[in-house]
Amino acid sequence: MATVYLELNKMETYIYFILLIFFIPVNFKVLLALNIEKNFKKEQIWQIKYAYIVISVLVSHWIASFLVGLQQFV
DSSP states (O other): OOOOOOOOOHHHHHHHHHHHHHHHHHHHHHHHHHTGGGGSOTTOHHHHHHHHHHHHHHHHHHHHHHHHHHHHHO
C-alpha cells in the first residue's frame, strides 16, 4: 500500500493552521450542544473533557485538511 503525502507550500500551511484554530472552538461548541456526556458514567469528568478536546481537534483537522485540499483543485 502506497502512502500519499500532501505537499503544502508555506501559504497553504498558514491557511491550514488558521482554519484549524477557527474550527476547534466551533466544533467544541457543537459537541457541547450534542450532550455526549450522557454516554459517560457520572464521575468521569476528566474523561468527558478529554473526549471533547480530542474529538473537536480531530474534526477540525479533517475540515481544515479538506478545505486546503479542495483549494488546491480550484
